[in-house]
Amino acid sequence: MKLRWAPASPFVRKVTVTALEIGIDSRIERVATDYHDPKSDIIEHNPLGKVPALIRDDGSVLVDSPVICAYLDSLGGDAHVIPPDGEARWQALQLEGLADGLLEQAIAVQRERGRPEDKRWQTATDRAWAKVERTLDWIEADPAMLEGKVDIGQIALGCALGWIEYRMSEMLGDWRARWPAVGSWYDGFAARPSMRATAPVAA
Amino acid sequence: MKLRYSPASPFVRKVWLAVCELGLEDRVERIPTNPLKRDDVRGSPNPLGKVPALETDDGMVLYDSPVIIDYLDHAAGGGGLIPAPGPARWTALRRQALADGMMEASVLCFIEAMRKPERQSAGWIAHNRAAIARALAALEAEAGELGQEADVGTLAVAVMLELISGQFADLDWRTSCPALSRWFDSFRQRPSMTATELVDPRSVP
Numbered sequence: 001m002k003l004r005w006a007p008a009s010p011f012v013r014k015v016t017v018t019a020l021e022i023g024i025d026s027r028i029e030r031v032a033t034d035y036h037d038p039k040s041d042i043i044e045h046n047p048l049g050k051v052p053a054l055i056r057d058d059g060s061v062l063v064d065s066p067v068i069c070a071y072l073d074s075l076g077g078d079a080h081v082i083p084p085d086g087e088a089r090w091q092a093l094q095l096e097g098l099a100d101g102l103l104e105q106a107i108a109v110q111r112e113r114g115r116p117e118d119k120r121w122q123t124a125t126d127r128a129w130a131k132v133e134r135t136l137d138w139i140e141a142d143p144a145m146l147e148g149k150v151d152i153g154q155i156a157l158g159c160a161l162g163w164i165e166y167r168m169s170e171m172l173g174d175w176r177a178r179w180p181a182v183g184s185w186y187d188g189f190a191a192r193p194s195m196r197a198t199a200p201v202a203a
Numbered sequence: 204m205k206l207r208y209s210p211a212s213p214f215v216r217k218v219w220l221a222v223c224e225l226g227l228e229d230r231v232e233r234i235p236t237n238p239l240k241r242d243d244v245r246g247s248p249n250p251l252g253k254v255p256a257l258e259t260d261d262g263m264v265l266y267d268s269p270v271i272i273d274y275l276d277h278a279a280g281g282g283g284l285i286p287a288p289g290p291a292r293w294t295a296l297r298r299q300a301l302a303d304g305m306m307e308a309s310v311l312c313f314i315e316a317m318r319k320p321e322r323q324s325a326g327w328i329a330h331n332r333a334a335i336a337r338a339l340a341a342l343e344a345e346a347g348e349l350g351q352e353a354d355v356g357t358l359a360v361a362v363m364l365e366l367i368s369g370q371f372a373d374l375d376w377r378t379s380c381p382a383l384s385r386w387f388d389s390f391r392q393r394p395s396m397t398a399t400e401l402v403d404p405r406s407v408p
Contacts, residue, residue: 047301047334047341048338049334049337050304056293060293060294061297062297062300063297063301064300064303064304066269067269067293067296067297070296071293087263090274093265094264094265094266094270097265097266097267101251102251105251118322119321119323124318131252134250134252
């Protein structure tokens with residue numbers, strides 16, 4: 001299989017961390033993609049023009065990181081990151097939904113900041129960032145959701161926090177003091193080999 | 204179970220169609236929630252302020268429509284709308300992800316249009332419209348394989364077509380996608396789809 005890939009995409013990172021954690025990364029060939037380039041051939045694989053997109057061996061293409069990660073998890077690697085059923089499944093998918101959602105809000109803030117100054121709308125930035133903060137408050141209040149063996153929820157949160165810290169650390173400020181349980185969990189998680197191997201690097 | 208519900212959200216509509224198709228109407232209470240109203244968002248059990256959100260009978264809160272439908276499918280015994288592992292599963296989930304991505308692009312266009320005209324980005328709207336048009340062409344190419352069975356893929360495609368028919372009438376997708384148009388005219392007759400309708404967000408109080 002082939003993965004349409006970009007180096008700093010947090011959703012691509014989710015896929016790669018998943019592949020590394022379940023031991024099937026060597027089966028994936030990476031195809032570098034500049035999805036900002038209007039001439040990029042990514043649209044031949046994903047009409048939405050986004051990465052990650054996974055081209056399966058039968059030629060069909062999966063888009064959207066939750067589906068791609070679920071597919072990889074089904075391939076029978078050494079481990080699983082998505083429990084098949086029961087409370088563990090819903091806890092993992094709940095945290096994945098929270099993490100992907102807070103990341104989408106952070107990306108919305110970043111997009112707003114990338115507009116020409118006279119087209120920016122502070123209210124949109126404030127609303128989106130408030131959702132990021134509320135979600136971190138929510139997780140901080142119930143750190144038990146970060147316990148247990150590595151699952152897709154933890155992978156999603158690790159990649160989301162890693163991207164926000166990489167791209168917009170000035171928005172986060174001293175976040176480890178404000179959300180200490182999340183911060184100490186993240187520092188432990190970010191030390192995993194799968195996370196160290198995929199840390200975003202300045203181009 | 205309690206579902207945070209807005210009749211204007213295509214993602215809520217997809218979840219409600221799933222509830223109906225699985226025969227779970229009596230087990231899911233709908234709680235009206237307008238994600239554009241601050242008081243509704245503050246009272247919601249979802250820190251992201253999004254609909255749909257499902258509160259389970261165990262007190263767990265799930266978000267993102269694919270996860271909610273996954274949970275409902277398990278609650279109904281499994282395999283009703285999400286096929287068991289195998290090729291059919293990935294076909295259904297692939298179509299759902301594509302249709303959801305198109306609906307997200309539509310929502311981004313809608314939000315952009317709510318900004319003051321001088322703060323709108325024509326380029327951003329054009330970028331999202333182009334993604335929708337390309338994805339429509341991709342679905343037209345596989346319209347013959349969609350079939351009339353309800354699963355997460357066909358339900359998502361149907362709701363997406365309802366949404367863009369209202370929001371992007373000028374795309375004229377029925378002319379550019381004749382096979383998809385025929386499929387939709389048949390699929391939309393399902394009782395789950397005719398029982399409720401997607402309403403214009405500007406008409407929700």
